Amino acid sequence: AQAAATPNGGDVIANLFQWNWNSVASECTDVLGPKGYGAVQVAPPQESISLPGHPWWEVYQPVSYHLNSRMGTEAQFRAMVAACHDAGVKVYADAVINHMAGSNQSSTTGYGGSAFSPSAYSYSAVPYGKSDFHGSPPCPNSDLGINDWNNVTQVQECQLLNLEDLNTESDYVRGKIAGYLNTLIGAGVDGFRVDAAKHIAQADMGNIVSRLSDTQWGGRPYVYQEIFPGSSGQLAPAAFEGNGSVLEFTYASKLTQQFNGNIANLKTFGPSWGFEPSDKSAVMVTNHDLERDRTTLTYNDGSKYRLAHVFELAWGYGTPQVYAGYRFNNKDDSPPADGNGFVTDVNCGNNTWTCTDRDQGIANMVGWHNATKGQAVANWWDNGNNAIAFSRGSKGWVAINNSGSAVTQTFTTGLAAGTYCDVIHGDVSGSDCTGPTVSVDGSGKATVTVNAGDAVALHAATTGTAS
Ligand code: LAG
Ligand code: CA
CATH class of the missing domain: 3.20.20.80 (Glycosidases)
Structure with missing residues (x-):
């Protein structure tokens, strides 16, 4: 066919x-x-x-x-x-x-x-x-x-x-x-x-x-x-x-x-x-x-x-x-x-x-x-010790923790305010997320815990406004 x-x-x-x-x-x-x-x-x-x-x-x-x-x-x-x-x-x-x-x-x-x-x-x-x-x-x-x-x-x-x-x-x-x-x-x-x-x-x-x-x-x-x-x-x-x-x-x-x-x-x-x-x-x-x-x-x-x-x-x-x-x-x-x-x-x-x-x-x-296609890497963060985070312009943000202990940090995500689905652990379904969500505030900041050997990634806002 x-x-x-x-x-x-x-x-x-x-x-x-x-x-x-x-x-x-x-x-x-x-x-x-x-x-x-x-x-x-x-x-x-x-x-x-x-x-x-x-x-x-x-x-x-x-x-x-x-x-x-x-x-x-x-x-x-x-x-x-x-x-x-x-x-x-x-x-x-x-x-x-x-x-x-x-x-x-x-x-x-x-x-x-x-x-x-x-x-x-x-x-x-x-x-x-x-x-x-x-x-x-x-x-x-x-x-x-x-x-x-x-x-x-x-x-x-x-x-x-x-x-x-x-x-x-x-x-x-x-x-x-x-x-x-x-x-x-x-x-x-x-x-x-x-x-x-x-x-x-x-x-x-x-x-x-x-x-x-x-x-x-x-x-x-x-x-x-x-x-x-x-x-x-x-x-x-x-x-x-x-x-x-x-x-x-x-x-x-x-x-x-x-x-x-x-x-x-x-x-x-x-x-x-x-x-x-x-x-x-x-x-x-x-x-x-x-x-x-x-x-x-x-x-x-x-x-x-x-x-x-x-x-x-x-x-x-x-x-x-x-x-x-x-x-x-x-x-x-x-x-x-x-x-x-x-x-x-x-x-x-x-x-x-x-x-x-x-x-x-x-x-x-x-x-x-x-x-995030076509967006440049921005907002790079690392702790010098196997944990990194960055955004692709204002379209997506990811944190990767390759170390043996959890990392909690207030990150600059580059994202607009809103509630985002962590797509590493959840699927977006309509305006819902089947896993954990992350709140990004009006200045693009979010406090996130990234577990050891794990990641958090945001790109799809499940609500348009910050909570
Ligand atoms: C490749 N890329 O350039 C493939 O990624 C690789 O997996 C191929 O080798 C190789 N080129 C040839 O296409 C594979 C195996 C070899 C195997 C070969 C042919 O890794 O081990 O060789 O395919 O089947 C085998 C025997 C050799 C023997 C040869 C010919 O291992 O000892 O001389 O067959 O009979
Ligand atoms: Ca040849």
């Missing part, structure tokens, strides 16, 4: 890591749309390899561009995109276009039944054959591995993790990749998280982007590229801005450092910390790789994890993501799946999936983020 709804103007991305299509569809309808999320990032929708034990990372080994995958059928995918659009939510797909399956894999089973053979570099459903992949040359290493992560040719034309590296210099390969992405755009997809974008030459990516259609809701697809930092020059995140935005890994690691240290430092959080410009940054608290490497806060970090999302949504830097995956013991653990590896429906109530996007405070901060 063609999308009828118009976008709600939100920009926050819910990264629903490996949720199946039916579950993404319900989440758009029941949670993401109502809470004001602007988009959902979904798993790679192309057919992938199927391996014994079904590790989660199967989906990063494409075997065709058919849309039957671990997350559901093509029909379910298309229905999911339509449902999200009906809820006013855009859909960004994880685009695995640097490579196909691993040359070190022997499985010839895919989720949609397409024939392929990693050992022969053969993917007949595309079709790709041996000449559609980088060999040696251009990769200077005979084992086709990357030895020097600062060498442009090796990083972009050798094999990442033994994954068969597509010859993206060729017109044919560029056409096949663009054709796949345009099929997704035709289904209603609004943008792409480009997997392993650092490993695709900028000229190749630029050519592919130039071939993309406009989206159903109008305008160019939103492209945000996975560029792991650490290399310089042509391999640094900034070198990829010509083709779109970049995922801000430096933001994620620095944010974690402050929440594990002293968040009073966040007063200057921005480009001076080494981030890409706000309009090129897709910022995040964590993602599936980072939570597995334990280099950022994760769902195991309780209030710090929650408060980091509150800060990210309040600060107004970049395009924020809220990450919602599943709990795991072993790094390779798959989400819950049936015997054939197809991911089963998400259950937010059985301690398996984290469902961070539904957390009352985080979900309501999406509305706070939308209500």
